[in-house]
């Protein structure tokens with residue numbers, strides 16, 4: 001018996017306009033939504049900022065019953081929940097920032113079997129809890145479990161195999177509720193990761209409706225800036241952002257901004273760093289140089305994180321730049337982010353593309369800069385090797401026998417991380433290929449990706465080569481550093 005109980009042919013455009021305030025669908029959104037509403041399992045891969053969330057949010061407003069959205073990060077959940085509330089949609093989230101009182105009220109709504117909540121955002125860890133599963137069974141028995149949406153589905157493959165095993169347990173949904181349709185959304189999955197997600201969730205490949213769109217973000221200008229340990233690139237960045245402020249203070253531009261009630265110093269951006277201590281130090285340095293900046297990392301209290309995120313989203317003075325670890329990023333949707341800077345090489349190619357994808361979500365030109373040094377590359381490789389060693393030790397301590405351990409190491413993910421970092425290094429070192437093309441190549445995107453001088457290679461290849469030659473430490477020097485273990489102390 002199909003679980004879907006739809007109202008007569010829904011007017012999708014009407015819901016889009018009335019509920020979401022959008023004038024029209026973006027390419028293939030309509031097709032994805034129709035496939036979902038027909039009760040299919042759907043796999044949607046599309047560029048950052050494509051509008052993937054709408055593909056499960058809109059059906060949730062049409063179908064009878066509740067959509068469970070599994071989401072990996074608090075900031076992402078809170079960001080989406082706030083946007084849905086602003087559109088007066090009945091949405092709830094259960095996570096560590098939600099008080100017991102609110103949590104009980106949500107659970108009471110679910111326990112009725114006929115929840116008023118249209119979308120419930122939860123973590124994979126919460127989905128693994130017995131009491132939540134029991135309540136879901138009640139909702140399912142009442143034929144009110146409308147759909148399961150897995151947002152940022154690549155996390156199943158990237159994180160499920162090590163530090164967040166609950167991702168792997170998401171196959172509970174298909175095991176227990178095979179008739180409830182599922183939709184998986186991601187911007188960053190290679191063929192290997194796609195196969196892994198499908199297998200982990202127990203989706204039937206033959207019946208799955210697959211939608212794959214280009215990875216291309218033509219309004220993003222990708223740039224690599226070369227450096228070595230010898231120099232502090234802070235001054236380079238400060239000069240760059242001060243120049244952006246100065247351009248906004250040219251009289252005609254300033255008048256335009258004033259008419260829109262915008263501050264000339266509001267150039268919203270994100271700086272990603274690998275280390276928590278850098279978040280604090282850098283935010284303080286920028287603030288003392290007149291650039292409003294706040295840190296964001298897992299070591300801050302929930303109140304601080306909320307304050308910094310909400311101040312930044314609201315374009316509040318003093319909150320223009322967020323200096324963050326990767327605790328901030330995936331899925332964060334603020335339309336006017338004009339730049340994303342990676343203070344060091346990112347942890348993976350997927351991470352880089354995701355984080356850079358926070359820029360220019362309004363379609364306007366925006367800049368993505370990576371400060372790349374070979375020393376940071378080696379530190380990144382070190383961090384990865386250590387994490388893998390630690391995992392190996394933990395698994396040994398947990399008593400896996402050698403055979404199991406060998407199989408674990410044969411898992412596609414064990415090499416995936418290293419390959420991803422290697423490709424990111426290749427991307428940073430490259431001076432003879434368009435950066436947009438390199439991104440497409442990594443994700444197996446066969447479409448022709450346009451680059452209208454929107455990367456440092458296509459804009460000025462000669463200059464790029466010179467900057468690389470002048471900026472990087474030599475490989476010989478890095479080798480001596482590696483041999484003397486000097487990178488280990490920094491980690």
Ligand SMILES: Nc1ncnc2c1ncn2[C@@H]1O[C@H](COP(=O)(O)OP(=O)(O)OP(=O)(O)O)[C@@H](O)[C@H]1O
Nearest residue numbers: 022024025026048049050051052053054187331333
């Ligand atoms: N049809 C549409 N018309 C106008 N805006 C839209 C439409 N669909 C989605 N959007 C807007 O596009 C923005 C990006 O959407 P969303 O956050 O769902 O992106 P995403 O595909 O999940 O990206 P990411 O993978 O980077 O998180 C949102 O602000 C959303 O409101």
